[in-house]
Amino acid sequence: MQILGAPASLELPTTEPLRLSVLVHNESDDDVVCFPTLSGLADLADVEFEPSLGFIEARSIARFDVRVRHVDGGSANGSESVEAAWLLYAGGRLQDRRLCSVAMEPPR
Numbered sequence: 001m002q003i004l005g006a007p008a009s010l011e012l013p014t015t016e017p018l019r020l021s022v023l024v025h026n027e028s029d030d031d032v033v034c035f036p037t038l039s040g041l042a043d044l045a046d047v048e049f050e051p052s053l054g055f056i057e058a059r060s061i062a063r064f065d066v067r068v069r070h071v072d073g074g075s076a077n078g079s080e081s082v083e084a085a086w087l088l089y090a091g092g093r094l095q096d097r098r099l100c101s102v103a104m105e106p107p108r
Contacts, residue, residue, distance in 0.1 A: 001026055001034055001095035004061065006086040009101040010068065012045060017069040022049075024064065024088060026056040032090045036064050040084035041102060045070055070104070 005023035012018055026032050033055050038047045050065045081103040088096040 001028070001032060001088055001090045003036065003086055003088050003096045003098050006098050007100060008098070009103070011103050011105050012068060012070050013105045014070050017067045020066050020068075022064045022066055022086065023061055024054065024056065025061050026058060029058050031055065031057050034088060034090035034095070037087045037089070038066070038068070038084055038100070039087055040082060041068070043071070044082060044102070
């Protein structure tokens with residue numbers, strides 16, 4: 001199991017949710033149930049995956065739609081960006097981890 005497509009950096013809008021997709025590849029010969037997460041944003045953003053849990057057939061790719069919404073009052077603690085990580089779990093274990101830098105959209 002591996003994450004094929006997930007952004008390495010995000011600019012999080014303050015007014016509307018950021019919408020994107022994450023691609024996951026099951027390179028094994030077995031069907032797998034998995035779920036991705038975006039860790040490190042607990043105080044800054046609300047992250048939702050659709051579907052939240054995915055059944056991926058052997059040697060297949062699945063797409064998870066992601067909505068990232070800035071939480072009111074959440075801040076990057078005065079820093080320009082926050083280091084987060086895309087995580088992929090399957091079979092009760094962490095299968096893949098990709099770093100992601102998340103910055104707040106500058107005020108307009």
